[in-house]
Amino acid sequence: MNEYDSDYLAQSLINYGLSAVDNPNNADIILINTCTVRAKPQQKALSMLGRISAIKKRRPELIFCIAGCLAQEMGVRLFERFPDLDLIMGPRDIGKFYEILDSLITGRKKVIITDTGSAPPDPVRCSGFFNGRISGNISIMVGCDNFCSYCIVPYVRGREISRFPDAILSEARNMISAGIKEITLLGQNVNSYFWNKETNFPSLLHKMGTLDGLYRVRFTTSHPKDMSDELIKCFGEKESILCPHIHLPFQAGSNRVLEKMRRGYTREKYMDLVYRLREVEPDIAITSDVMVGFPGESSSDFELTLDLIKKVQFDSLFSFKYSDRDGTLASKMDNKVDESEKVLRLGILQDLQKQITLGKNRSLEGKKMSVLVEGISRKGGYPNFSGRTASNKVVNFSCDSNMIGHLVNVEIKEGMNNSLKGEIIL
Numbered sequence: 001m002n003e004y005d006s007d008y009l010a011q012s013l014i015n016y017g018l019s020a021v022d023n024p025n026n027a028d029i030i031l032i033n034t035c036t037v038r039a040k041p042q043q044k045a046l047s048m049l050g051r052i053s054a055i056k057k058r059r060p061e062l063i064f065c066i067a068g069c070l071a072q073e074m075g076v077r078l079f080e081r082f083p084d085l086d087l088i089m090g091p092r093d094i095g096k097f098y099e100i101l102d103s104l105i106t107g108r109k110k111v112i113i114t115d116t117g118s119a120p121p122d123p124v125r126c127s128g129f130f131n132g133r134i135s136g137n138i139s140i141m142v143g144c145d146n147f148c149s150y151c152i153v154p155y156v157r158g159r160e161i162s163r164f165p166d167a168i169l170s171e172a173r174n175m176i177s178a179g180i181k182e183i184t185l186l187g188q189n190v191n192s193y194f195w196n197k198e199t200n201f202p203s204l205l206h207k208m209g210t211l212d213g214l215y216r217v218r219f220t221t222s223h224p225k226d227m228s229d230e231l232i233k234c235f236g237e238k239e240s241i242l243c244p245h246i247h248l249p250f251q252a253g254s255n256r257v258l259e260k261m262r263r264g265y266t267r268e269k270y271m272d273l274v275y276r277l278r279e280v281e282p283d284i285a286i287t288s289d290v291m292v293g294f295p296g297e298s299s300s301d302f303e304l305t306l307d308l309i310k311k312v313q314f315d316s317l318f319s320f321k322y323s324d325r326d327g328t329l330a331s332k333m334d335n336k337v338d339e340s341e342k343v344l345r346l347g348i349l350q351d352l353q354k355q356i357t358l359g360k361n362r363s364l365e366g367k368k369m370s371v372l373v374e375g376i377s378r379k380g381g382y383p384n385f386s387g388r389t390a391s392n393k394v395v396n397f398s399c400d401s402n403m404i405g406h407l408v409n410v411e412i413k414e415g416m417n418n419s420l421k422g423e424i425i426l
Contacts, residue, residue, distance in 0.1 A: 001186050002068060004137040005094055006033045009067060011126035012098045024055060029063040029104075031087075034070035036152060039323035045070045049082050056084040063087075063104050067094065072114050072156040073326075079110065090114035092142060092158050095121025116143075116158030123171040130178035134374045134405050137184045138171050139163070140204065144188035146223065148251075149262045149333075150294065152325035153188055160192060165199050165207065172211055181405055182216040182372060183208070190219045191226035202230045209241050215372060215407060216390065220247045221289075225264035227273050236280030244281050245315075245392045248273065249289035253308030254301035257294050260333070267308055274312050285315040285391035292349060293322040293342030295333035302345050309352060315360055315391070317353045321346055354417060361393070361415030368425060371395050371410045373403045383421065394419040 009031060010020070021027050030052050034045040049066065056064045065087035066078060072090035079085055086104055089097065093113045103109050120142045130136060143158040144151075172183055185208070187193060193201040201219075208217045222231075227248070234242055248270075252258050255266045277284050290305060309317070321342040324331040371387040378386065383398040387408075396419055397410050403424075410422035 001137075001139065001188075002033055002035055004139050004186055005068065005091060007129070007137070008094050008121070008124055009033065009097055011124035011129050012094075012101070014126050014129065015124065016098060016101050024052065025059075027062065029065065030055070031065040031067060034066060034068035036069040036073050036156060036325070038320060038325075040320075042070055049078075049085075053082050053084050065089065065104070067091065067097075069152070069156040072116065073152065075114050076112060079112070086110055088112040088114065090116065091156065092116050092118040116156070118158075119161055120163045122167065123174070125174065128178070130175055130180055133178070133180060134372065135182040135184065136175045136180040137186050138168060138175070139186045140168050140190060140201075141187040141193050145192070146189060146264070147262065149260060149329035150291075150322065150325065152328055155327055157188065160189070162193050162195055165195050165204055168204065169207060169211070172208065172214065176211060176213045179405060181214065182218065183214060185217065185219040187219075187221070189221065189223040189226060191222050191228065191231060200230075202228070202234050205231075205234055205242055214241060216243050217241050218243045218245060218392070222246060222248050223264075224248055224250065224270050224273055229276075232273075232276050232280055235277060235284055243390045243392065244283055245285040245287070245390065246277060247287045247289075250308065250312075251289060251291055252294060252297070252301070253305035254297070257297055257301050260296060260330075261294060262329070267304065271308070271311065283391065285393070286312065287316045287318070287392070288312075288314050289318045289320075290349065291320055291322045292345040293337035295322070295330055295337065296335040297322075297337055306349065306352060309349070309356070313356055313360070314353065315393075316357050317349075319346060319349055319353065358415065358417050361417070361420055363415070364393070364412045364420060365415050366412065368409055368411050369393075369395070369422075370407050371397070371422070372407055373399060373405065375404055386419075389420075395422045396420070397422040397424050399424045 024030055032048055035041040052064055056062050063086050064084055067089040068091050071088045078088050093115055100111055103111055141162040143160040144154045145160045147154050190201055250270050251261060253267050369389045371389055373385060373387040377384055377396045383396045385399050386394060386396045388394055395410055409425040411425055412420050412422045414421040
């Protein structure tokens with residue numbers, strides 16, 4: 001979602017008449033878009049602000065801006081800590097950025113804008129911005145109404161507002177015309193997308209499937225408590241461009257911890273969703289989020305989390321240690337888990353998932369899979385190109401550059417921890 005917001009802000013800057021530079025020392029405007037969902041990205045953002053402040057001191061004419069969730073959370077306190085800042089802007093205000101630029105460039109006035117009630121902005125039209133890209137993101141809603149006890153997102157991104165479906169489809173058509181072949185629909189909880197009686201999330205997926213030139217559709221993130229039968233059925237529809245992959249956070253395997261988290265489901269409910277998803281699409285890839293060390297999490301609670309991972313056999317996991325977020329219910333809870341214990345539990349969990357992921361990837365050896373060629377492999381050398389399967393597995397293989405943006409058949413030769421190695425079938 002931050003990538004989507006960053007693209008929006010970059011397009012606004014380009015439309016204003018500016019162009020990107022590779023080195024911040026050569027920039028006229030530097031804008032840092034931030035996340036504060038956990039302690040680590042917040043610390044990284046504050047560290048970056050410190051480095052850019054040093055540049056600003058050498059070049060006072062530089063316009064220095066911060067946007068995103070950290071800007072929303074800290075607000076005016078950022079001016080106190082970083083007096084060289086010119087703009088503090090929350091994530092719900094990015095649609096006003098183009099107008100704010102005038103004040104920053106001509107008026108040289110400090111600006112702070114952190115309105116969590118703002119409606120989603122209309123998409124930016126910036127000619128050529130998506131050229132060369134194969135995949136792109138579209139935000140279909142903003143905000144969150146769930147208020148999980150550990151999560152700061154509803155406080156910094158505001159309450160849920162869904163976007164007009166025609167605006168979403170128009171944005172998709174614009175991206176497709178620029179060469180985008182795969183679109184990921186974004187929301188804190190896409191399952192709760194709702195425009196009217198005729199348009200909920202499954203119906204929006206069906207409308208996306210009618211767009212000419214679009215090969216694939218993905219979405220993230222889903223909340224288990226709002227996963228409907230109608231959405232599950234979408235994965236079993238023949239000729240659908242919906243990818244057989246779902247990111248379905250479970251966060252903990254203990255019902256006691258899930259209740260304290262205010263997640264609104266049980267481990268049994270989660271397991272039933274997994275069963276029903278695999279019933280309609282046996283090859284569906286399931287990924288998830290999980291945390292360790294939630295306040296009061298006992299050893300037996302942690303064992304239940306490991307047990308759920310063993311039973312579900314996730315394709316991959318985003319795993320992390322719990323960290324207090326100011327203002328959340330969990331930050332005020334007693335019985336905090338010691339940091340060293342959180343580190344130990346995270347290591348055990350990640351080792352388990354590495355074994356599962358490697359086993360799943362090796363099980364694909366010898367299979368033929370459709371891959372969307374995205375570009376040159378990040379690893380460099382041989383094989384020289386990479387792409388993703390519909391189930392979101394990264395595959396490295398060799399092919400000609402004119403195949404970028406096309407679907408090709410690849411035979412999987414080797415399954416590794418984080419990717420697959422394949423050979424194109426001509």
